[in-house]
Amino acid sequence: MKISSYCLVFLLFSCSASNATSSEETAATATAAVAAPAAQPMVLQEVTGKHFFSNRSKPDQFRLQLTGKDALTGTVNLSIVSADGETLWSDQFPATYLLDYGFDTYAGDNPTDAQRTAYIQKRMKEFFVEDSFLTQAVKATDKFDTNYTANKQAWEEAKQTGLPGFFYNIGEENGRRLVYSPSQRKAIVVQSCC
Structure with a gap:
């Protein structure tokens, strides 16, 4: 079975976009976890x-x-x-x-x-x-x-x-x-x- 070059490009682009979104979500979650709590009065x-x-x-x-x-x-x-x-x-x-x-x-x-x-x-x-x-x-x-x-x-x-x-x-x-x-x-x- 032959896959057209158009379909191949579409599949590669979809996988790449999905990985980018997942990387952004991971980075946002990591940043939220590291964010400092509100400063308490001394x-x-x-x-x-x-x-x-x-x-x-x-x-x-x-x-x-x-x-x-x-x-x-x-x-x-x-x-x-x-x-x-x-x-x-x-x-x-x-x-x-x-x-x-x-x-x-x-x-x-x-x-x-x-x-x-x-x-x-x-x-x-x-x-x-x-x-x-x-x-x-x-x-x-x-x-x-x-x-x-x-x-x-x-x-x-x-x-x-x-x-x-x-x-x-x-x-x-x-x-x-x-x-x-x-x-x-x-x-x-x-x-x-x-």
Whole structure:
């Protein structure tokens, strides 16, 4: 059987085009596999601790991370994750929110950037001190105050469960009392105060 030269050229061209397409696909796949992941912000400081919060028998993981180029322009990320791996609380704020009234005593009248940085690092190290953890988030004798209390349902639930609480302060007058709400399966701010 004779194959015309036209058919032979067509077959050769088809095979060549198919190989080129397959080579391009392989190159594209290889490039995608090698492409660098999105850059993560650099972690400058991290403080962690385990404390009872959502459960009296299994402690939760508390984490505070300072990310960014430096402490004065960085971001602080606060998270609470249960022993079962559920995120109960997540908060994010500028690192400079850790400069509070205590900074004036610490640094004096004309603080330097180095002093500001050192104070932010100091506040981070002290963020999870035992005084920040309340044995009982809301005691039976605590009165609900509409001026400072944010969530009456969570307040009442915390009063009934008797679970521990966590208090933290950012800025100069932004204190937050957190409780765990079993019905919502997360931490709730029940009180926000100066």
